[in-house]
Amino acid sequence: MDFLRETLGLKGSHLGCEHGVCGACTVELNGHTVRGCLTLAVQADGGTVDTIEGLSRAGVIRDLQDAFVQRNALQCGFCTSGMLMAAKELVEQRPDANRAEVREWISGNYCRCTGYHAIVDAICDVLQQRKAAAGHTEASA
Ligand code: FES
Ligand code: FES
Numbered sequence: 026m027d028f029l030r031e032t033l034g035l036k037g038s039h040l041g042c043e044h045g046v047c048g049a050c051t052v053e054l055n056g057h058t059v060r061g062c063l064t065l066a067v068q069a070d071g072g073t074v075d076t077i078e079g080l081s082r083a084g085v086i087r088d089l090q091d092a093f094v095q096r097n098a099l100q101c102g103f104c105t106s107g108m109l110m111a112a113k114e115l116v117e118q119r120p121d122a123n124r125a126e127v128r129e130w131i132s133g134n135y136c137r138c139t140g141y142h143a144i145v146d147a148i149c150d151v152l153q154q155r156k157a158a159a160g161h162t163e164a165s166a
Pocket of ligand 2: 098099100101102103104105135136137138139
């Protein structure tokens with residue numbers, strides 16, 4: 026996380042607890058979310074690191090970002106990049122997740138502002154939207 030934030034200037038991922046608890050530092054390493062604060066830069070040598078900046082620019086989480094705004098799923102925003110990284114992994118890996126499973130999935134990401142309900146609402150919205158776009162009609166939440 027120090028390398029991303031201080032050397033590369035990518036400040037979108039945040040440092041909260043700095044010991045693997047809060048999830049504010051979540052990034053993807055080789056397609057899987059990791060705690061940035063517990064991952065040494067040398068561990069990513071030769072691998073692919075995706076941050077909130079790259080995913081935002083690529084547009085791959087546009088629907089999640091829109092849903093977070095529409096549902097008021099952020100207040101101070103400190104947790105938001107980590108939440109979005111976790112949510113991205115969820116909607117890709119568990120497209121049929123129900124509300125309880127969404128809550129469990131994001132339980133490793135702390136939010137001190139929202140009370141979580143709006144975040145879960147936003148993620149459930151995107152699960153339903155993506156299912157509808159994929160031609161499914163079943164509700165996921
Ligand atoms: S800063 Fe990494 S988990 Fe909290
Ligand atoms: S919006 Fe403030 S910590 Fe989540």
